[in-house]
Amino acid sequence: MKHLDLIPVANTCKKMLYKGCLLVGLVAACSLTACSDDDENSVAPVFPELQTISCNAGETKEFTFEANTNWSLASTELWCKFVKDDVESFVLSGKAGTQNITIRVTDEAATVDEASVAKLELTMGSQTIVIGEVTRSAKGSELKIYDMEGNELEALTVGYDDFEPFKVKANFHFAVTGTPNWVEVEGGSLVGVSNQEVTGGLRVIQDGTVEKYPVAATDNKMIVFSAEDGKASFSFPLIYAGMDPMDIDVTAPSANRYGWTVSMDGKSFAQEGGQGTSGGGSTYTNRIPFTVKVLNDDYEFVYLEEWEDVSGTKNISLIDPSMLWLHCEGEKGDISLRVDENEPQYAGVPAEERTGYVLAFSRAEYESIKENLEANIVENGDIKYAYQQSNLLIQITQKEQETTTGEQLVNSVTSGDGSTVIDFVAYTGENLSHYQSTYGVQSVTEINKPAMNTLITFAFEGVNIEAYDLSTEEPVEVGGFELSGNYVGVDASIVGKKDIFFVVTEWVEAGTPRKAMVIIHLSSVEDGGSEEPSEGVFSITNASTASSVACTEYAGPSLDWFKQNYGVESIWQVEKPTGNLDVALSTLGKTIASWDCYDFATESPISLTDEITDVNGDGSVINIWIGGAFVEHDVVFMVITDNSGVKYGLIVGTPAE
Incomplete structure (x- = not known):
């Protein structure tokens, strides 16, 4: 009708x-x-x-x-x-x-x-x-899509790790002119001539979020093919199945998921070697963050603990749900691990230390093993190797910790360009009680030989900084200090070469914020650390030898092209890269938020997931391994975005120009 x-x-x-x-x-x-x-x-x-x-x-x-x-x-x-x-x-x-x-x-x-x-x-x-x-489209225009066997399709499938191939044929010259921003076209583009079949491929652009969720044809996410002369346009729905239901990707604060400890009150977390050493280590307070990536954010946590039988043999078993002392909280894959206080069972008898394990499973994998969960996970008194590699979040022991003031709230100290590790110690001098009561600080750390530019990393994100002269305790202007997240940069050329201390206050939504004091002897800055900050954007060292690697500003014929098309402020170049390169930003407080890689000659996007890693998980240093897929490209062009959104170019190799 x-x-x-x-x-x-x-x-x-x-x-x-x-x-x-x-x-x-x-x-x-x-x-x-x-x-x-x-x-x-x-x-x-x-x-x-x-x-x-x-x-x-x-x-x-x-x-x-x-x-x-x-x-x-x-x-x-x-x-x-x-x-x-x-x-x-x-x-x-x-x-x-x-x-x-x-x-x-x-x-x-x-x-x-x-x-x-x-x-x-x-x-x-x-x-x-x-x-x-x-x-x-203009009358008579025709474009059809096919699978690799030649069957005509009504929609195209987007791959996960690999490009999902397809064929397309039209009676006009055409190109792909539109896709959602989460879809990558193989080779960066697809064009075809009249009456000739061409092959293309589609893959999801993984950003840690979008790849977790399926897309149906009815969601109206389209790919668009348009005629070169503008007379025709054809669109087709996209289908994306999401991650493999059995897959899981866990990102932990450290590549080593073993050797973690937590205090008896459940508040202070550290990894072996992290406490009691001047170089610092991975430490957290109240919780440890994790990221879990699975299909549709549908995951299940499994908690186990160690115990010994009468013969002293180690065993691992599930924790009774009514006695659970490990807890994972959060949503959409952003997880925090919290630990209950380990209270004595009997008056006057100290609580015993305990060791637990946390594993994460996708819903599909959990359903496949849940009927006999412990037997499927534990074998010969240990967690099966496959689950250690893919599902284990952490092994953690709750025990008494020997700590001194300052070791839990300052994680590391380096020169501003990240090239030099600077020693720091917990202050135990005669003024300790005075500082704690007067300024309300929980830790006092002392840096005796700082650099001209010194970068201090804390165990919390700061919201405020106050500085004082060490001898008079009179306030000092904070113009030479830069607070960004859990970093504080101190520039002696602005503050002056004198002994000072500063107090950093934690950012919290509710409750009482922690405070950390750092005493820094800028009067001895000439005796240690790097004298001057790096003049370039990047600070690059050889990870194996700790030697500096030359990084010069690029001035080749493609300079303006890359600046215009990739929106970079400047472009820098490592001409003869070898081994493992540690790359950091030279500016105080600046970290690397993200990076994209391209073949310099073809400008095709390339994936170097196994070759480039975030060393500390916070963007302070990324490591580039000159091997694997990296060496398949003569020259690699990287677009590196810092934590304020500014983009820089880094050319690794020597272009033939």
């Missing part, structure tokens, strides 16, 4: 008929709005973003939008119609909510000369805005 069936006699007649039909619809919509003025006059319309749709004669497409009040939607062209309950119309109206509209495209007035565009105009209240543009 058709609500309206117009046969145009001439363009003028067609336009008159259309306008009449549109007027009737708009009057009805206005009447609807007028009737509901009392209910809706306080609601300001919020219009959705513009959507583009590619259609061809005879096709139907789904169009979805959100309306926050009564609405009407009109098509500006007779060949673009709305279908509801088998009735075709040019105007629809309705109440607030999510709207799913079916669009049908006919061949009326189609020509071989150009594509046609219909606008979808949404009216809410007294405002009308175009929220959709439907492009109909």
Whole structure:
């Protein structure tokens, strides 16, 4: 059944008929709005973003939008119609909510000369805005997609680790002109000539989040193929299955998941070697963060603990749920491990130390082993090797810890460019009690031989910094201090070469913030550390020899091209890279937030997941291994983004220019 069936006699007649039909619809919509003025006059319309749709004669497409009040939607062209309950119309109206509209495209007035565009105009209240543009290809245009066996497809599949291949053929020159921002086209682009079949591939761009969630054809995530001359445009739904249901990817604070300890009160976490050493180590307070990546964020934690039988043999078994002392909290894969206080069972008898394990499983893997969980995980008194490699979050022992003031709240001290490790100690001098009571600090750390630029890393994120002269305790201007997250940079050239101390206050949403004091003897800055900050953007060292690696500013013929197309501030170059390179940003407080890699000659995106790692998990240093997939490319161009969003280029190798 058709609500309206117009046969145009001439363009003028067609336009008159259309306008009449549109007027009737708009009057009805206005009447609807007028009737509901009392209910809706306080609601300001919020219009959705513009959507583009590619259609061809005879096709139907789904169009979805959100309306926050009564609405009407009109098509500006007779060949673009709305279908509801088998009735075709040019105007629809309705109440607030999510709207799913079916669009049908006919061949009326189609020509071989150009594509046609219909606008979808949404009216809410007294405002009308175009929220959709439907492009109909020129008459006679044809483009089809196939799987690798030659079967015609209605949708294309996006791969996870690998590109999912497909074939495409059209009777015109074409290119892929649109994909969602989470889809990568193999080779960076796909073009084809008339009547010749070409092969392409699609893969999800993994960012730690988007790859976890499947996409169905009905979600209307499209890939668009457009004609070179603009006369045709074809779009197809994308399908993405998500991660393998059995896969899991765990990111821990340290590559070594063994050897962690926690204090008896469950508040102070450290890794073996992290406490009692001047070089510092991985330490956390109240919790340890983890990231778990699985399909649909559907995971399960398993908690085990060690115990010894009468013969002294170590065993591992599940913790009784009623006696659970390890707890993982969080959502969407952002996890925090907390540990209960280990209280004595009997008065006057100290609590015994205990060792536990936390493992994470995807829902599918957990369901496959849950019927005999302990037997499936533990073998010969230990966790099976496969689960140690892929599922283990942490092994942790709760015991009494010998700590001194300062060791838990300062993690590390280096020169500003990260090239020199600087010793620090817990202050135990005669003023310790005075500092603790006067300034409310929980730790006092002393740095005797700082660098001209010194970078101190804390066990918490700071929100405020106060500085004082060490001898008089008079306030000092904080212009030479830079607080960023859990880093504090001290520039002696601004502060002056004198003995000072500063207090950093923790950022917390609720509760009592911790405070850490650092005494830094800037008067002895010439006796230790690096004298001057690096002049370049990057500080690069050979990870094996700890020797500095030359990094010079690039001035080749491609400089302007790469700056313009990749939005980088400047470009730097390591001409003859070998071995393992540790790369850090020279500016105090700056860390590496992300990086993208390209073949310098072809500019094709390349994946170097196994060759580039975040050494400390905080972007302070990334390591580049000149091996594996890296050596398959003569020269690699990296776009490195810092924690403030500024981008820099790094060329690894010597371009043939």
